[in-house]
Amino acid sequence: MPSNPRTRLQLDPGDMPIYAIGDIHGRLDLLRQAEQAIFEDASRLPGRKLIITLGDYIDRGPASAQVISHLMQPVPDGFDRISLTGNHEMMMLDYIDGKMSYDSWMMTGADALLHSYGIDPNQMPGLFRTASKRDAFIRDSLPKAHIEFLRSLPILLDTPAVLFVHAGIDPARSIDNQQDDDLVFIRHRFFESDLPLPKLVVHGHTPVDQPDVQEMRLNLDTGAFRSDRLTVARLWQGEVRLFST
Template identity: 45%
Template sequence: MQDTVVYAIGDVHGCYSELRSLEQKILLDALPFRGRKIIIMLGDYVDRGPNSKRVLDHLVAPAPKGFLRVCLAGNHEVAMLGYLDGHLSRELWLAIGGLETLYSYGVDPARLSDLYGSSDEVDRRIREAIPASHVSFMRTLPVMVCSRKFVFVHAGIRPGIDLVDQDEDDLLNIRAEFFEQAHLLDRWVVHGHTIVDAPKFEGHRLGIDTGAFRSGRLTAVRIVGKHGKLLSSAS
């Protein structure tokens, strides 16, 4: 990765204006670099924040000029697909931030319930409101990107298990086992999923989810070789 600059961006959660602000800072920061430029999104683009639809519209569109953009899956994309596919109840999805996502599509599930009564009809109307391009985008998201020295993933990895043998549920949801054994990792792991006030290395991991939907701060880390630098939408 010596000739490559990587910008990993933490959990967006519907914070479209923060994402655009951070991208502009990344474009300026990347101007001196002449090699490959990659943006890695660490998942959780939807739920909780106000503009999930605009975030997905943006990520479905081409990356900024001169950049490759890789978008990873987060547990909230999996939950949204779970509801759309009928594997997760509407109530469970709405409770973890799906309500704000539906509002961003101009859908009020309470209003639909008043209009139609039938829960199945309400679900059908909701599913019709989500663009097919957004659904197909979420279905094709990888769960991990790795190089010889770095792993990029939504939640973390289970230490002591080869990357090819990692369980997808761990990659999307793990916390305690990953945190407690981070000193055992043989690569640097950059992840989101768990909110931190200020990113800092803990063992061989760096969590960069700064809770944009409640803090107003979306964070990225720039990696060139073995050197890192933090960027924030709020600074």
């Protein structure tokens, strides 16, 4: 499901503490809890701090629209935030752009997203005689500012010691030659490869019961939409601290 190439960011954060947040999936309540924990933890640390959200803000959970609105707002003084795209954001845009069918989109948990915008998918058959009219209604009903925000999200943040990305990378390719689809969809070729990774990869996408801590990768997707656990990693001075809601 290819989309337009996404922006890839490079940053040298120096000694800045970085907080990475796993897959949110419409759980604004957990995002607020995680942020409060971040703010309390960061109050004991010097200088500016960076929050990185790893994608999949929408679908499955009850408040996709509200999560997007929240991420569009400024962060408190002393913080910066970078929101990366996930595969669910890209699939939403593929539906909007006519690259994905409505039925395929609904299979990703997008019914919950529509409910968060006040649209009931169960009423669609009775309201619209054709699929094209239904699709046009949905596309016209979604806030343009939200769509533009999702289109603007970068797909990767590369720092000297850590790579932040939604799903992982293809270990057979250099960082510069990664394919967008792999960065948001990859699983087995990333997890099962014997090839060395170029640096620590912090990611989500594949739900796990507990954060999966490996020598060169860290999976923060603890299935927040069903587990009530949204996981955060603090990376600072070569150490990682994990905490969850």
